[in-house]
Amino acid sequence: MESMLAAVLHQPGGAENLVLEERSIPVSVGDHVLIKVKAFGLNRSELMTRKGLSPEVSFPRVLGIECVGEVEEDPSGEFKKGQKVAAFMGGMGRDFDGSYAQYCLVPKSIIQPFISNLSWDKLGAIPEMFQTVYGSLHLALKIHKGEVILIRGGTSSIGMLAIKLAKLHGLTVLATTRNPSKKELLAVNGADHVLIDDGSLVSKVKRLYPNGVTKTLELIGATTLKDSLDCTAPFGTVCMTGMLSEQWSINDFAPMEYIPATVNLTIYDSGQIRVEKEHFQQFILDLEAGRIELSLNRTFNLKDIKEAHLTMESNAGAGKIVVLTN
Structure with a gap:
């Protein structure tokens, strides 16, 4: 054999x-x-x-x-x-x-x-990088041109591609990193604002956008989810997609205290909902044509x-x- x-x-x-x-x-x-x-x-x-x-x-x-x-x-x-x-x-x-x-x-x-x-x-x-980014932005967050999005965990592979696709669709992008030496990397990748993430971003975000951002892509996970919800404007949406913190769950989760009123919380998991195949092929064509890198x-x-x-x-x-x- x-x-x-x-x-x-x-x-x-x-x-x-x-x-x-x-x-x-x-x-x-x-x-x-x-x-x-x-x-x-x-x-x-x-x-x-x-x-x-x-x-x-x-x-x-x-x-x-x-x-x-x-x-x-x-x-x-x-x-x-x-x-x-x-x-x-x-x-x-x-x-x-x-x-x-x-x-x-x-x-x-x-x-x-x-x-x-x-x-x-x-x-x-x-495969999974595309599925996760496209699914998070379009299926879960339902992004639209003119919105402001916070991408928390911007130097991850998902974060880097999410910045590019969000910019391609006409959004203003705030991206985070814990490492100040990576600020320029995120700026070159297309981020309009780069924030140093020390675990609390609310004051930094609201100095730029007093009501908060329209959409938030949470890639760090359970450890920063509450702060990301607080960074998001009323009627905005947070999508938890990543777990860079390697923490799956939240202890003593009390939804009425945890989630700000009218802020939506969702997730994206490509194991549950898959992006249609024509979008995957189109992404490859966009790469070949140099529209995305x-x-x-x-x-x-x-x-x-x-x-x-x-x-x-x-x-x-x-x-x-x-x-x-x-």
Whole structure:
């Protein structure tokens, strides 16, 4: 039986627990498609799973909630061998083995075909980053031209792309970073105002916009959510999408005290609602035409997965980290 390389997590812990092993290539059956993985992006949720902060995940497990590659085998015949596809969050790397491998077997329901001449390192950055940003801005926040948006966690890969897409749609953007040395990075990326986030932004935001911002994209998570709600104007909306703080829940949550009157609170989770495939293909076309530019951090090889995780964990640089499998 043919074999492949996979990064296997036998038990949660540090990056050193990711072990490169030779495994049998999975066999495609039923409504599952075998993908020859070309590249995948790293995600903070994978870091949390690696640390043992995803209690529903059993081990050993191959992590990885997204990938791009080519169809190796589809028993149904819907996808052709060699066809370019992306796989999105929907149990990958959590309920079943994911993309930290040269091949992965995934349900047909989480696959989207696409056409592109972009290199695999660029394509590998796109699936979940695009889904999350587009879904947060358009499906959850329902942004409109002329609005003011606060993007909290602006130097993350999601934050960097959110700034660009918000500007492209005519919004004024406030973006945050905890690191003063990254202010210029956010300004160059398109932010109209850059705020240093010390955990409390209300006074800084309301010096600029006394009533608060129209929309807020919360990427830090539960630790700053209350402050983000307070930064948002009446009838505005906060979307909690990210958990850079690695905190899932809020202790002693009292909605009547926590949420300001008339401010809306929602979330976006690409595992629950997926952006329609035509928007994904259009995003790729926009990249190819130079209308949008990706913010990439570093590219690693699968054999360097431990170093890739350490880079993500250290918050070094900004933008998406991509891993190639060849």
